[in-house]
Amino acid sequence: MSLPSRLDSQQRQGAAQDAAPDERPILQVRNLNKRFGDGCAHCLPAHVEHPGNRCPRCGSVQACIDLNFDLYPGEILGVVGESGSGKSTMVRSLYFDEDATSGEMFISSCKNGESNLLAESAQQKRYIRNHVMGMVYQNPYLGLRMSYSSSGNIAEKLFAADHFHVGRIRERAAELLGRVEIPLGRMDEPPKRFSGGMQQRVQISKALANNPPLLLLDEVTTGLDLSVQARVLDLIRSLRRELKVAMVVVSHDLGVIRMLADRTMVLRQGRIIEMGLTDQILEDPQHAYTQLLVHSLL
Numbered sequence: 001m002s003l004p005s006r007l008d009s010q011q012r013q014g015a016a017q018d019a020a021p022d023e024r025p026i027l028q029v030r031n032l033n034k035r036f037g038d039g040c041a042h043c044l045p046a047h048v049e050h051p052g053n054r055c056p057r058c059g060s061v062q063a064c065i066d067l068n069f070d071l072y073p074g075e076i077l078g079v080v081g082e083s084g085s086g087k088s089t090m091v092r093s094l095y096f097d098e099d100a101t102s103g104e105m106f107i108s109s110c111k112n113g114e115s116n117l118l119a120e121s122a123q124q125k126r127y128i129r130n131h132v133m134g135m136v137y138q139n140p141y142l143g144l145r146m147s148y149s150s151s152g153n154i155a156e157k158l159f160a161a162d163h164f165h166v167g168r169i170r171e172r173a174a175e176l177l178g179r180v181e182i183p184l185g186r187m188d189e190p191p192k193r194f195s196g197g198m199q200q201r202v203q204i205s206k207a208l209a210n211n212p213p214l215l216l217l218d219e220v221t222t223g224l225d226l227s228v229q230a231r232v233l234d235l236i237r238s239l240r241r242e243l244k245v246a247m248v249v250v251s252h253d254l255g256v257i258r259m260l261a262d263r264t265m266v267l268r269q270g271r272i273i274e275m276g277l278t279d280q281i282l283e284d285p286q287h288a289y290t291q292l293l294v295h296s297l298l
């Protein structure tokens with residue numbers, strides 16, 4: 001397998017520009033459910049809303065309930081909701097960090113988009129996440145090996161995606177770290193010596209190493225200073241423009257969603273209560289909860 005290069009991304013950009021507006025979604029999620037705990041006969045059925053989605057008898061939590069959505073090539077889908085609404089659980093389930101309790105997920109570049117990836121073996125899931133997905137966590141300690149060099153972190157992702165040519169891996173690491181504005185003189189330094197904003201930028205470059213068509217970002221700017229946040233958001237926007245990578249962006253910050261997302265999904269207690277164009281959701285929210293969220297957070 002050849003190393004992903006700038007050329008690959010230019011080709012994808014060209015392909016995305018040529019694509020018809022009704023092209024096939026890159027990601028399709030159907031009836032995704034995630035329950036923490038074993039569940040019991042007294043757990044309320046999914047269609048009954050109850051506070052916190054916690055079963056009063058066995059304590060199981062329905063973190064995601066019947067989630068359905070599509071994501072198109074080059075599109076950014078924002079995911080908002082109050083704390084505990086299931087945002088992180090949803091992206092962690094898509095990245096196979098969590099085992100979904102039930103549901104289906106299809107990615108157009110995997111098995112012709114016809115196989116439910118949530119039902120694949122652990123080995124296949126590892127292959128899929130190494131080859132067609134990238135993930136950026138709020139906590140860089142989850143996405144990076146802090147004591148490896150920054151270039152070594154990228155090499156790790158490329159090894160996992162079956163690239164073994166050391167010279168080309170180093171070239172690619174330099175290209176990626178340059179792209180996220182890490183000075184090349186520091187590419188052999190471990191991320192633990194970097195600031196929070198730099199760590200997030202290294203994490204983004206690692207997630208992009210295999211040129212994935214799908215990137216998942218979970219609260220990537222939370223906790224950063226405003227000026228550092230702005231720089232990371234600018235980087236994400238320019239990467240989307242250049243690489244046409246599709247993204248699911250989780251944030252409790254509607255400013256982040258407004259800046260990045262084409263469409264937005266609003267989650268409440270594990271359910272999608274509203275989804276639509278971001279401008280429409282923010283300017284003219286239909287659901288009472290979204291109205292409250294928008295007015296309290298803007």
Ligand SMILES: Nc1ncnc2c1ncn2[C@@H]1O[C@H](COP(=O)(O)OP(=O)(O)OP(=O)(O)O)[C@@H](O)[C@H]1O
Pocket residue numbers: 036037052061062063081082083084085086087088089090252
């Ligand atoms: N490992 C776990 N075990 C049990 N319950 C969990 C676990 N992880 C999450 N939950 C529960 O699942 C629900 C959804 O949590 P999740 O972290 O996905 O929400 P969130 O919207 O991302 O919140 P936040 O913005 O605070 O991160 C919450 O009720 C949470 O307590």
